[in-house]
Amino acid sequence: MSRTGVFVCHCGSNIAGALDVERVAAAAGKLPGVRYAASYKYMCSEQGQQLVKDAIAEHELDRIVIASCSPRMHENTFRKLLKDTPVNPYMLEIANIREQCAWVHADREQATEKAVDLVRMAVAKVAKNKPLHSSFIPVHKKALVIGAGIAGIQAALDIADAGYEVTLLEKESSIGGHMVMLDKTFPTLDCSACISTPKMSEVAAHPNITLMTGSTVESVGGYVGNFDVAIRQKARYVNHDICTGCGLCETKCPAKVTSEFNQALCTRTAVFRPFPQAVPAKPVIDPESCRKLIGKAKCGVCQAVCPLGAIDFEDKDKLITDTYGAIVVATGYELVDWAPLYPEYGGGKYSDVITGLQYERLVNASGPTEGKILRPSDKSVPKDVVIVKCVGSRDKKKGRAYCSRACCMYSAKHAHQILEKIPGARVTVFYMDVRTPGKNYEEFYDRAREDGARYVRGRVAKIFRENGKLICRGEDTLLGRGVEVPADMVILETAMTPAQDIRELCAKLTISTDEYGWVQEAHPKLRPVETQTAGVYLAGACQGPKDIPDTVAQAGAAAAKVCILFSKNEIEGSPMISAVDENKCCGCSACVRVCPYRAVMLEEIDSRELSGAVKRQVARVNAGLCQGCGACAASCRTGAIDLLGFTNAQILKEVDALCL
Amino acid sequence: MSDIQSALRERARELLEDGKVEYVIGWESARGEDKTRPAFIRKAEDAGRLVWNRFCVNSTAKYLLHDRWPKGKIAVCARGCDTRAINRMLSDGQIKRENVYILGIPCEGVENKICQRCAHRNPLVYDELLGESVEEKTDFDRFANVREMQEMTLEQRRKMWEDEFTKCIRCYACRNVCPACSCRECYADQYRTGWQGKQFNSVENRVYGLTRAYHVGDRCIECGECERVCPMDLPIMLQTGKMLMQCNELFGDYECGLSADEIPALGTYNLNDADSFG
């Protein structure tokens, strides 16, 4: 018979006060297989733990039951205790006779009887425990950061500074994301380029960071510590090793196409750098607009002009595969395409109705208008400007109920900039609410109003052109009457949405998104930068609308998580994972389907059967991915796959013990 | 019936002669002409033993599981229900389609009470169809017996199942004949783990009856073999029928064995499943 030791804890008077601990210990003593039963005032104390060690030595115990508080409290304490005794830490069961017995039952007799039952269940279960040993998974100390906006840059820098190799991927031809498009940043109004370009150059120069622009994730396999990632780098048609970035080709290129970076306010050439301070500071050729690549004309001017022959029209996409220990998703946000959603605001036919980002490009010194606020239609200086907030946000009818969080602040910034740069300008802001949750945010909002911005509480119902003016008809809910404000230019603060291809990326990483497409964090409060797939972290606006301070904070947190993972050469996987008995498994893949982590796969094995040696399919558990939920064990009809620590035999014995 | 039989014999002889199949599983007449028995024809000249008449009640599909890794192809004479059984075993990954050569037989129903409730007389999957497809039968309620059982009061049902399970002699014929029961080692044989006691009493029988209903319930192809073979005439199809009816009501119309890559109802989920949990 197994040699079990039962220890009943008084927990001061918490347990002893509510039930008869001596009787529980006595009853435990008579159970089959129990060789030693005792009770003590504080089992989790130093003396309590010593009592266990002595009993193990004296009675050659091979398994332990502690009747005390909840296992969620001290299971690890007692497991660590067993580490330096001959008993395996997993030959331990805890009977919860405090939170679920002593504290919740007034009748002392019934509480004692229940405690005896709970101890009997624990003893019956521990009899079937087997020694378990942790499995160790090697960790490749190399991180992959997807998306090189401020979030990706910050995370990559932090990880690289910690001494680990980082590969930073960016879909566009330059890093910087949306932040580098902005002019000033709230609430301190320091210039966006001044705080982001140094970081961008630091990234380009950092020995540990491999920067790959124009690259996306093709496929992700493997598991935490060992992700096998295939990356597709789009053809650049410019050899960046030879090119010095002189820009001669850009001046000669005949093709003109709208510039995505400048929010279609101006055009760019086929061979281009999105903006002057781009990193890497070398141009690429856009295959959809280059006349030679489309095959419309022979062109090739840039190749002829280039002094170093860096142009190469035969360039092909490259597929690079590598193994990474951790992945940080920092794919950022995009602005909603407001035109089809808001026909009442002109649906995009008025060129003077622009988005916040388009305004940022107008007011930016390196923008198409070198910083002068000129309205796109006739390049004149707008005197009357209307700013409309919550365009697409907080509006279930338009499909997004959430608040995009940062627009209240940057609309105040826009108002302040217009009033400062255009003397005598009149700015009207239509708002639902103004949310200023950060440090110095409220003061910034007050300053905007002191500068003369007129805040009207109400939603704009219609924008239409009338004798040269854009009339914004809305309602002033505070005064309770309609209002019409004529404007030369209207700025719509549109909603943030996740990047378009976020759902496929999440599918590749086996992480989930919410109904809008924001990446699902492991736990909103306790694990905001982790996902439910071990080894995949997230930072910045991909997880939900947020402003730059929060984004940078999250980027640092994600980097810290990666560094924790990389601090050890191998990860100790919990041993309470599933295991397959191969001669019982018939390969019906019921378990493969129910596993939330895709940790169980069918594998072909050689097997000796009655009809000789054959190949057959059996389930195989990947120790790295399995989180020990047990869905597979319950789905397996023949009990071939079982969850160690909660095996079928253990639970059956526990159920039987309850009813004796 | 007889032209199908001659076609059957003809094709079986040809297949065996040019060695395309290792053996043909069909029926041959047993003692007395009102009884047939599954036949395993290995030599071409024995093809004459194959018969097809209304006494061919045994399911031929499950014998594929007795030879899971055959050297060559195995030909199977398959009626509608047999092809559903083959689909069942294919979905469960227990046989490979390339190991099976299916001789489809359109069936007007054989001497088996399940045939009044058969909605798939024509084979659903076949390599050859021996005869024109027959008109399907649709004028019946698939769950008539289950609904009628539900009219009874709780007490009546309890008494009825009490008596039925007392009769069961645990011969496991229902398990060994069911195409959905394809485990290498049945849970009932693993008494070391302690799922199922070896005692023969009404409680252990009830545990066996309910557990097996639960194991095959969401994959049952309603071929009626379990009720046909039960020596004690237990209404086993009531249990799996009730499971299927529940799957139908809760998860949308549900029938098994219609394709080779089905996912059982309890092996998957839908975000807006019915939820009467508290």
Place this chain on the structure above:
Amino acid sequence: MIEVNHDCTCQGNPLVPQVCRITDIRNETGDVKTFRVQSLDGKRPFLPMPGQLGMWSMLGVGEAMFSITAFGEDWIESSIKAVGELTEAMHELSVGDFVGLRGPYGNGFPVDALKGRDILFIGGGIGAAPVRSLIRWCAVHREQYGRFDIVCGARTIDDVPFREDFFENWPKMDNTGVHITVDRKTDNWNGSVAFIPDYVETLGLTPENRKVVMCGPSIMIRLTTERLAKLGFARGDIITSMETRMKCGIGKCGRCNIGSKYVCLDGPVFTLTELDELPAE
């Protein structure tokens, strides 16, 4: 017919075991333990003939048949290798625990037929246990038998059971050769490293007036028999003890039949000629 003595049962019912106390447990090898038991009143549960079996019952887990490898004034012993759930559960027992025991069962070795003959004892792994019961019997009646050659084979030297018998007691017996061979060499062994079939051939034993008593895994028996046949041994001179599944132990439950013979009643000891008559299962 089969003479039957079953004095170790509860009031004579052959299927109901008697409670016995474990007085000593010895670790023979990593996975083999020898259990010594005594009935509650301190006496020997039964007097077994060499090669007979006892049905050991671990209450609450199950029953299994093990050969009685030795017996003394007031105890009997069996060696149990941990292969299944029951044997593993028994390996968790400690001195002073209780087990159920009934027996003796089986026909035992033909001690009379072996009288006056030279005997070659071959024990493969745990197969050494039944052979040991015969060797101990022959040691007591040493004068009735000729020369002894004791061969024991195991995976490694650490897997050789009954070490004090093999290394101290039996080499001291007169006219006795003890030969140990292992499958795999380990540094604490510099003797013979060979499989039993090859090793037996090298001993140069002649078949005249010699009987072979061999127990162990069936492949070992098959291969060794071929070699012995090459050396001229008649199949009738080779005696073995069958290792099949036995449930009731009294020839009723039908489980251990080979043809019409029941291993637990007509066996487990058979000569190879007797086995040849049975259908080759």
Place this chain on the structure above:
Amino acid sequence: MPVNKKWMPKILAFCCNWCTYTGADLAGLNRMKYPADVRVLRVPCSSRVNPQFVLRAFQKGCDGVMVCGCHPGDCHYTSGNYYTRRRFMVLKEMLEFNGIEPERFQTRWISGSEAAKFRDTVAEVSELVTKLGPNTVFNERRAENV
């Protein structure tokens, strides 16, 4: 069972470690009181509970069985309770079909913070099962079976 004591039902509750078990602990921390005839069996996720465990509990003499887990969508393992929902929606019907009073088998979603809901559920189920009386349908305790 001493004859003078009122008969107390034996109820087994399979509780998922991340939500319901935490809720039960929380009920303890807040010193809430509830009847003492429920015994909690901890499982990592409600999807670990095999319907055969419920049958086993009824067979061995439990008078009531509960399966509790996280609310759909909150599962620590993301999709565990979706399987629980399907398995036990069907088992509830099967038990009733086989003549077992449906109130004996309860299923609840109780999150880690719903301590009050745990207490009320236990009280409610305990009262329901006490009204139903001992489980004799399936129970191995009957003389001829043991």
Place this chain on the structure above:
Amino acid sequence: MRLNKKDLNKILSILAEGRELFVPGQVRGIKQFKLWEGEAPELDGENTILPPKDILFPKTEKMYTYKTGTEAEIAEIVDMPERIIFGLRACDMRSIECMDSVFIREGFEDSFYARRRAKSLIVAIACSGAGVNCFCESMGLDPNAAPSADIFLSDGGDCYGVEANTERGAAELKKWAEYLTEGDVPKSETHCSLAPAMSRELSKKLTGIFDDDELWQEVTGPCIQCGTCSFVCPTCYCFDINQADAGGEGVAFRCWDSCMFSDYNQNAGGHNTRPTKKQRLRNRYLHKLAYFNERHGMELCVGCGRCISKCPAHLDIAEFIDKTAEVCHD
């Protein structure tokens, strides 16, 4: 002696005093031996589907209770009520002879069976209607006589011919005295519908064809390895021993087992001596028709035809006998 059929009910109530009387009757559509509750037993028509085996050799028989822990002890379960089996036919009577030979006469005496057998009185009856699958005559039985039964009733139209073959039978007849009248009844002449070519020589030759793989493959092909034939067969006596543990104490019991189950010959350590259905069914047929004969001098098949009517794969031992007889004699 003679007994008027009208008085049968009175005889039954005499038999049922203080004893358990089993008569053929319907239980939810299955004709089997059931406790007599005053109704008229179904003596005619086909034989019962379940044999009377369950009365002498129950499906689950508790052997002993045990306690583990410090004061471990084992206590045999001994109480056995008096029993009467009424309405047995010749084939079932022969099956009881076979079981007596196994459990009582050969080697150890199985106390459980012996006690039950000693406390059971058997009243056999002449076979009134051979089923479509009956062949007891070709197994050397006379359907119209049961020499080893305590009391034998032969059918004389409106009355039964009553004769006692054993002293216990005679002692019992004394209680029936008031209903018995003098005179005897001619032996009835029922015959079997099947006559497979079973003979003592075939029994000897059967072991000879043990290695004829092709024959065995064909014969055992359709078998689905269930336990139906074993559990409806009156003479299958294989059993398994197991323990129902309830936390440190419990009951050890023996229960029916079938050699057709895959785990029947499963040794510890994974080796199975008869892994394929061919080996298992061959062993079953040969045990019934040859091996048993070598040890007990009679076949272990009484020709009742129950396995033929209930086999899911429609296998037929009578056809097997004919086929092997044909193979053996040439």
